[in-house]
Amino acid sequence: MTADVVETAAPKPSIPKNPGRRELGLKATLLFPDRDIVQRFYVPLIYTACRTCYSELEPDEIFRRAVAGEVPTPKQQKLIAGVIESGHGSTIEHIVFTFGISGVSRTLSHQLVRHRAGVAFDQQSQRYVKFKDASTMLPTSIAEADPALRERYESQIEGALGAYDELVAGGIPGEDARFVFPNATRTNLVMTANLRALIHMSGLRLCTMAQWEIRRLFQLIRHEIFSVSPFLGSFLAPKCVPLGYCDEMGNRDGHCPIRPHKDQVLEAWAEKAKGARTLPVR
Numbered sequence: 001m002t003a004d005v006v007e008t009a010a011p012k013p014s015i016p017k018n019p020g021r022r023e024l025g026l027k028a029t030l031l032f033p034d035r036d037i038v039q040r041f042y043v044p045l046i047y048t049a050c051r052t053c054y055s056e057l058e059p060d061e062i063f064r065r066a067v068a069g070e071v072p073t074p075k076q077q078k079l080i081a082g083v084i085e086s087g088h089g090s091t092i093e094h095i096v097f098t099f100g101i102s103g104v105s106r107t108l109s110h111q112l113v114r115h116r117a118g119v120a121f122d123q124q125s126q127r128y129v130k131f132k133d134a135s136t137m138l139p140t141s142i143a144e145a146d147p148a149l150r151e152r153y154e155s156q157i158e159g160a161l162g163a164y165d166e167l168v169a170g171g172i173p174g175e176d177a178r179f180v181f182p183n184a185t186r187t188n189l190v191m192t193a194n195l196r197a198l199i200h201m202s203g204l205r206l207c208t209m210a211q212w213e214i215r216r217l218f219q220l221i222r223h224e225i226f227s228v229s230p231f232l233g234s235f236l237a238p239k240c241v242p243l244g245y246c247d248e249m250g251n252r253d254g255h256c257p258i259r260p261h262k263d264q265v266l267e268a269w270a271e272k273a274k275g276a277r278t279l280p281v282r
């Protein structure tokens with residue numbers, strides 16, 4: 001290497017900042033069920049689904065015993081945890097959670113409604129609602145950017161919302177005027193998901209590779225589930241946690257340290273296997 005050639009390592013991308021550190025003005029509220037229903041029936045219901053597979057008893061009797069406390073809760077939870085860890089997911093499709101989600105951007109809702117299995121959505125219409133004061137999301141990177149850049153963003157948003165008002169005032173139907181709305185426009189949804197879907201979605205969306213706003217939403221969702229059942233809430237985690245390794249291509253450099261990347265795990269495994277093969281025969 002000549003003296004004038006300097007090798008510089010590519011800077012490591014850092015873990016995206018926890019979006020929970022800034023108030024984003026979005027909400028996730030567990031509408032149903034409440035704590036009493038969850039505590040009384042949800043664990044017994046999953047337990048009944050699990051136990052039915054291995055019992056001569058009829059499901060209604062298993063359920064009665066579980067609700068009556070004749071089967072201790074820790075015993076029910078132990079079976080449920082084992083079944084979830086083994087991936088027998090149908091057992092946790094029997095319980096559902098309904099959330100009111102508000103103040104999220106259309107950027108977020110577009111990602112959220114990509115989830116298809118075990119989840120239902122209803123979203124505020126931009127056809128039927130004529131917005132008098134549409135509000136928008138301000139990303140932290142722009143909030144903390146050079147004031148001139150922030151101003152550029154804000155004037156663009158104001159221009160779009162102003163154009164919407166003028167179009168509506170000029171008799172253009174809301175369904176057409178909405179074409180000028182930016183991705184930043186806030187929206188509201190109702191989402192119902194069964195526990196299996198919720199664990200799957202949380203696995204993807206709590207991952208540090210997920211976009212910051214949807215990651216924040218799933219932090220709020222996890223908080224809501226925790227508040228009615230720490231046991232069920234404990235299953236909502238980035239997917240690397242139950243897997244034991246990270247499978248995201250974008251984390252091959254290992255910049256997110258929650259779990260080692262699978263390349264590293266396989267490398268260590270190959271090394272170990274090689275070591276075992278070269279052991280001298282005694």
Ligand SMILES: Cc1cc2nc3c(=O)[nH]c(=O)nc-3n(C[C@H](O)[C@H](O)[C@H](O)COP(=O)(O)OP(=O)(O)OC[C@H]3O[C@@H](n4cnc5c(N)ncnc54)[C@H](O)[C@@H]3O)c2cc1C
Nearest residue numbers: 111114115116117118119197200201204205207209210211
């Ligand atoms: C970090 C990140 C980046 C992303 N980037 C992009 C992007 O750039 N462009 C883009 O278009 N999308 C992107 N997505 C969205 C992604 O591709 C999925 O559409 C979304 O996460 C929904 O997840 P899912 O496919 O697991 O669906 P869900 O509906 O949540 O399904 C759950 C599971 O059910 C099974 N399932 C559901 N439907 C079927 C089916 N029809 N056939 C067989 N099995 C099925 C699958 O096992 C699936 O994993 C991104 C998602 C994440 C988390």
